[in-house]
Amino acid sequence: MLNWVLLAIFLLCVGMSGVIIVYMCLLWYSTTLQSNVVLPVTSTSEKGLSSSELDKLPKIAGKELVMGTECAICLDEIEKEQPARLVPGCNHAFHIECINTWLSKHPLCPLCRAKLDPEFFSSSQNPC
Numbered sequence: 001m002l003n004w005v006l007l008a009i010f011l012l013c014v015g016m017s018g019v020i021i022v023y024m025c026l027l028w029y030s031t032t033l034q035s036n037v038v039l040p041v042t043s044t045s046e047k048g049l050s051s052s053e054l055d056k057l058p059k060i061a062g063k064e065l066v067m068g069t070e071c072a073i074c075l076d077e078i079e080k081e082q083p084a085r086l087v088p089g090c091n092h093a094f095h096i097e098c099i100n101t102w103l104s105k106h107p108l109c110p111l112c113r114a115k116l117d118p119e120f121f122s123s124s125q126n127p128c
């Protein structure tokens with residue numbers, strides 16, 4: 001007789017925990033759904049440049065630099081024979097590899113935080 005009572009209590013506990021687990025899953029599901037809706041909005045506004053857009057940025061040699069020769073990304077000197085890239089608008093210069101890596105993640109100047117003008121890329125696409 002006692003065995004039957006224990007079994008009944010055991011089944012009741014299993015049933016209760018089952019309900020709680022389903023409830024937790026629903027709660028977790030609704031919170032992840034909400035965060036999924038929010039995420040794309042923030043990631044699209046901070047989209048970096050594509051490699052074809054990077055190719056359109058002005059490229060110069062280190063010896064042509066006039067506004068200082070230090071790359072603010074790696075804090076290293078841009079040597080005379082090293083290729084450098086200018087950020088259109090503010091004309092800050094960085095190593096090509098440094099600025100390419102940065103701009104593919106953030107569409108702004110790493111030094112002065114000036115936003116890259118999207119018109120720069122659309123206007124240079126015109127054949128004339």
Ligand SMILES: [Zn+2]
Pocket residue numbers: 071072073074075076094095098
């Ligand atoms: Zn650098």
Ligand SMILES: [Zn+2]
Pocket residue numbers: 087090091092109110111112113114
């Ligand atoms: Zn700048």
